[in-house]
Amino acid sequence: MHERLSFYVQRSSAIHDLNPLTKVILTLALILIAFTSPWYWTPHLLVLIAIIPLSFLGRVAPEFFKTAIRLILPAAGFLFLMQAFFQPVGESVIFKFYFLDVTQESLMFAFRSSMRVFVMVSAFTFMLLTTHPSELMSDLTRRGLPGQFAYVIISTLQILPQMQAKAQTIISAQRSRGLDTESSFLKRAGSVVPLVGPLVFGSLAEVEERAIAIEARGFTSKKIKTSLHEIADSNSDKIIRWVLTILVIISIALKIWLS
Amino acid sequence: MAFVNLQNVTYKYPLTKTPVLQNINLQINEGEFVAVVGPNGAGKSTLCYALAGFVPHFFKGEISGSIEVAGAESSKSTLDEWVLNVGLAFQNPFNQISGAKYTVFEEIAFGLENSGVPRDEIRPRVEDAMKLTDISNLADRSPYSLSGGQQQRVALTSILVMQPRLLVLDEPTSQMDPIGTREVFGVVRRMAEGGMTVVMVEHKMEWIANFADRVIALKDGQILLEGKPNEVLTSDLLAENGFGLSRYTSTAREAKKRGLWKKSNLPVTLDEAVEGFS
Numbered sequence: 001m002h003e004r005l006s007f008y009v010q011r012s013s014a015i016h017d018l019n020p021l022t023k024v025i026l027t028l029a030l031i032l033i034a035f036t037s038p039w040y041w042t043p044h045l046l047v048l049i050a051i052i053p054l055s056f057l058g059r060v061a062p063e064f065f066k067t068a069i070r071l072i073l074p075a076a077g078f079l080f081l082m083q084a085f086f087q088p089v090g091e092s093v094i095f096k097f098y099f100l101d102v103t104q105e106s107l108m109f110a111f112r113s114s115m116r117v118f119v120m121v122s123a124f125t126f127m128l129l130t131t132h133p134s135e136l137m138s139d140l141t142r143r144g145l146p147g148q149f150a151y152v153i154i155s156t157l158q159i160l161p162q163m164q165a166k167a168q169t170i171i172s173a174q175r176s177r178g179l180d181t182e183s184s185f186l187k188r189a190g191s192v193v194p195l196v197g198p199l200v201f202g203s204l205a206e207v208e209e210r211a212i213a214i215e216a217r218g219f220t221s222k223k224i225k226t227s228l229h230e231i232a233d234s235n236s237d238k239i240i241r242w243v244l245t246i247l248v249i250i251s252i253a254l255k256i257w258l259s
Numbered sequence: 260m261a262f263v264n265l266q267n268v269t270y271k272y273p274l275t276k277t278p279v280l281q282n283i284n285l286q287i288n289e290g291e292f293v294a295v296v297g298p299n300g301a302g303k304s305t306l307c308y309a310l311a312g313f314v315p316h317f318f319k320g321e322i323s324g325s326i327e328v329a330g331a332e333s334s335k336s337t338l339d340e341w342v343l344n345v346g347l348a349f350q351n352p353f354n355q356i357s358g359a360k361y362t363v364f365e366e367i368a369f370g371l372e373n374s375g376v377p378r379d380e381i382r383p384r385v386e387d388a389m390k391l392t393d394i395s396n397l398a399d400r401s402p403y404s405l406s407g408g409q410q411q412r413v414a415l416t417s418i419l420v421m422q423p424r425l426l427v428l429d430e431p432t433s434q435m436d437p438i439g440t441r442e443v444f445g446v447v448r449r450m451a452e453g454g455m456t457v458v459m460v461e462h463k464m465e466w467i468a469n470f471a472d473r474v475i476a477l478k479d480g481q482i483l484l485e486g487k488p489n490e491v492l493t494s495d496l497l498a499e500n501g502f503g504l505s506r507y508t509s510t511a512r513e514a515k516k517r518g519l520w521k522k523s524n525l526p527v528t529l530d531e532a533v534e535g536f537s
Contacts, residue, residue, distance in 0.1 A: 158359075158361075161403075162403060206354050209349070209351060210354050210358065213356075214369075215313070215317065215338060215339075216346065216348075216370075216418065217370030217418070218343065218370050218373035218421070219373050220339045221339045221373050222339060223373075223375035225375060226376060226377060228364075228368040228378065230378065
């Protein structure tokens with residue numbers, strides 16, 4: 001039923017073999033460069049020469065394009081329209097829409113900022129598609145991230161589908177007692193109350209038991225945690241991370257220097 | 260000196276008025292398999308939490324008396340040290356899934372990772388534990404996709420793999436079918452024979468009679484009766500105090516009133532009933 005709990009797609013590719021931290025740094029580097037680079041076309045170029053080729057290299061291109069077209073493009077498109085209409089910059093009006101002016105400058109501005117957002121979301125998507133969440137967390141824990149923090153991230157990812165399933169059970173239970181979930185909007189809005197109560201309070205009650213369960217398995221043990229899976233961290237990983245860091249520094253330095 | 264030693268333990272949760280455990284005195288030897296029975300609200304789960312260190316370390320509240328396991332005293336220890344010696348599995352299997360792992364195999368390894376067991380040791384230990392409870396075929400499934408009974412086996416295995424010296428089980432078979440129940444009792448029996456001390460809260464009287472060394476009957480936070488399974492589980496005191504008897508005991512009690520049960524002691528299991536009636 002709930003076998004698929006994350007974005008992660010299991011394939012064997014050069015990207016999948018990279019250390020999780022390298023992929024996090026890659027994602028952050030793409031975002032930082034897209035936002036800081038002084039050159040106008042950087043975000044656009046990053047999509048074409050980095051993110052799209054990387055999705056092919058990671059053999060997740062079909063999933064990547066599906067998410068990009070269904071989710072990221074509409075969001076970026078909406079942002080583009082808002083910025084184009086409401087950004088009060090520029091003189092050269094291209095057309096008027098009642099009292100709103102669309103200028104060449106506002107179009108350029110909108111194009112870049114929506115592209116930056118596109119880079120940000122698609123870089124994250126790419127990382128989530130190629131990185132197993134528990135590998136990422138155990139690697140970060142090994143590098144000093146507090147275990148509690150990693151636990152919160154992973155368990156949230158896992159528990160959301162559980163909450164969904166539970167909400168469905170509660171809906172069925174309340175409907176079998178005559179709760180109206182199919183008539184007018186107002187009535188349905190009212191029927192949310194008997195659903196939220198059991199869901200929220202039930203989940204809170206579960207927290208205590210889950211705390212006991214993980215405590216019983218040494219969760220707060222002061223010993224240094226080990227990991228079942230060995231997570232590769234090769235020399236090329238280290239080199240990639242250094243190169244990316246240097247590129248980000250150059251981008252930020254150029255931004256400061258040129259402004 | 261007994262392996263588990265409770266002296267005059269009285270305990271009250273922060274929000275309750277009356278003590279949930281009252282003057283509990285209990286000694287258990289190493290490798291003994293002790294079953295705890297009692298009606299709802301008798302303090303069975305609280306007794307489990309007390310043995311496993313969660314009372315008082317996790318729940319707070321007021322405690323008096325002393326709880327010793329393997330020579331260490333609970334009040335002088337911390338919970339994270341205590342759980343290395345004492346394993347606890349409880350009733351609701353869904354809430355025992357850590358939520359941090361994507362497969363059953365990883366789920367069972369969770370406790371070993373936390374306690375810093377080296378990687379080369381984790382894999383064989385998890386594999387052995389899964390063989391013991393017969394869930395090797397579930398290794399790559401998501402723990403959330405399992406049935407209640409399967410999840411209970413995973414919860415039990417997750418504790419067994421840590422090789423605690425005292426194993427505390429609070430209704431570990433509540434969602435299992437009869438075959439699963441028998442297997443779990445069998446595993447627990449084998450663990451006890453291997454030297455692990457076991458305290459198990461359970462309602463299934465026939466199984467207790469077949470497998471446990473000793474039974475403790477708890478009522479209103481006090482020990483009402485303790486002794487050999489077939490003595491305690493057939494006692495009139497239990498029937499008068501609202502304990503659920505095994506169907507064989509109840510039948511034979513009725514039969515005895517009508518003069519149809521000739522033997523002096525009542526049966527707990529099917530075999531004893533068959534022998535007595537024939």
